[in-house]
Amino acid sequence: MSATTLKRESARERILDLAEAAVLQKGFGATSIEELIAGAGISKSGFFYHFPDKGELAKALLLRYIERDRAILDDIFARADELNDDPLHGFLVALKLFADMMAAMTEVHPGCMVASVCYQEQLFDREVHELARDAALAWRVRFRARLDAIVARYPPLVPVDLEDLADMLSVMMDGGITISRIMRDPQLLARQVVLYRAFVRSVFLGA
Amino acid sequence: MSATTLKRESARERILDLAEAAVLQKGFGATSIEELIAGAGISKSGFFYHFPDKGELAKALLLRYIERDRAILDDIFARADELNDDPLHGFLVALKLFADMMAAMTEVHPGCMVASVCYQEQLFDREVHELARDAALAWRVRFRARLDAIVARYPPLVPVDLEDLADMLSVMMDGGITISRIMRDPQLLARQVVLYRAFVRSVFLGA
DNA sequence: ACCCCGACTGCACCTGGGGTACAGTCACAT
DNA sequence: ATGTGACTGTACCCCAGGTGCAGTCGGGGT
Known part of the structure; x- marks a missing residue:
């Protein structure tokens, strides 16, 4: 694990946290990648860097x-x-x-x-x-x-x-x-x- | 109920039947209007005639x-x-x-x-x-x-x-x-x- | 000092699905 | 003959989920 990976909380973890709350509340289909990247403060490309697809x-x-x-x-x-x-x-x-x-x-x-x-x-x-x-x-x-x-x-x-x-x-x-x-x-x-x-x-x- | 409504089974019922099976099998989100109208043999307009929205x-x-x-x-x-x-x-x-x-x-x-x-x-x-x-x-x-x-x-x-x-x-x-x-x-x-x-x-x- | 690598950004572009809008059709009921 | 219900067809819009790729930026290893 590099220092970059450790700083704050990795973007991947932030996405996962946001997604978990959203999915349990409103379902997977109703949870958009858009809202996750907005909440996590990363770009769409960043999302697809971590997860090949939804x-x-x-x-x-x-x-x-x-x-x-x-x-x-x-x-x-x-x-x-x-x-x-x-x-x-x-x-x-x-x-x-x-x-x-x-x-x-x-x-x-x-x-x-x-x-x-x-x-x-x-x-x-x-x-x-x-x-x-x-x-x-x-x-x-x-x-x-x-x-x-x-x-x-x-x-x-x-x-x-x-x-x-x-x-x-x-x-x-x-x-x-x-x-x-x-x-x-x-x-x-x-x-x-x-x-x-x-x-x-x-x-x-x-x- | 008109004769038209009775012939075979109304398109509305056909859509409902197809949708029920599809939704229970794969979920509502994964069931597309497209597949329903294809199966029911009607047009997209026909679907929206019966149901204002999904x-x-x-x-x-x-x-x-x-x-x-x-x-x-x-x-x-x-x-x-x-x-x-x-x-x-x-x-x-x-x-x-x-x-x-x-x-x-x-x-x-x-x-x-x-x-x-x-x-x-x-x-x-x-x-x-x-x-x-x-x-x-x-x-x-x-x-x-x-x-x-x-x-x-x-x-x-x-x-x-x-x-x-x-x-x-x-x-x-x-x-x-x-x-x-x-x-x-x-x-x-x-x-x-x-x-x-x-x-x-x-x-x-x-x- | 050099470069590589991981973690992204930005932009362009495509597809499929959910609609909207609206004009036309055709069978049947009155 | 006229209207109503049940559609069809065409055209168009938006959004979400991708794809592809070039570029950037910071740290670590040599």
């Missing part, structure tokens, strides 16, 4: 989003595990932490980049869709591992498929974000996470 | 989608009520019918128009967003009424807010469709509806 911007955006999401989940689970070493209670605490985090957001959740990509198909290439798929698969694996640890100690009282229960969290996050946005209710997502928590609790601990 | 097409599309969705739900609940007059078992049967319907779809669900609109903000006017919101509100009211009837007979064993539990179905449908698409697993949505059913069951009947 699709590459989408890829970079998704990659960054997935990475941050992963870091947030890592942090939440780490904090939950610190407080507790029982797998079930650790998971329940993590869900609580997550719900609190969502509840703390005063405005509606900016949206899930992965879902956003899903509804803009064909605009992006195969590669971008694989990225989204890999992210969803990573969520499944992560949550599934937690659930596997739980069943070893708590035999489920309600018959459920663990993979489905793992996917259910992804489903509720994505759906929760969407319905939260549609309803313009910032708290809806948090309440849905709490409901998922109640389900997990009742599956392993009963009513 | 936004009006979105509105018409959403309206049609919401109406069909309403009809499907009406039918499912009517069939479920025919088979059963207990509110809880009626709801559980309806969920089963719904899951079966979703499972019967061999390809991945085309997607939810309402969610699609949600992720394309700013592309549409206030009116379109109000439409999406009203649709989500209608789901909430419909499911909430079912749940209210259930609690009158079955005191909940797990403490849940009924409005949240009602919203949870919308959340799982939308999220299920999205994750189903991302994962390219057509059966995922059906399995998630079954899980929601298991939750409702355990809330009112226990493990």
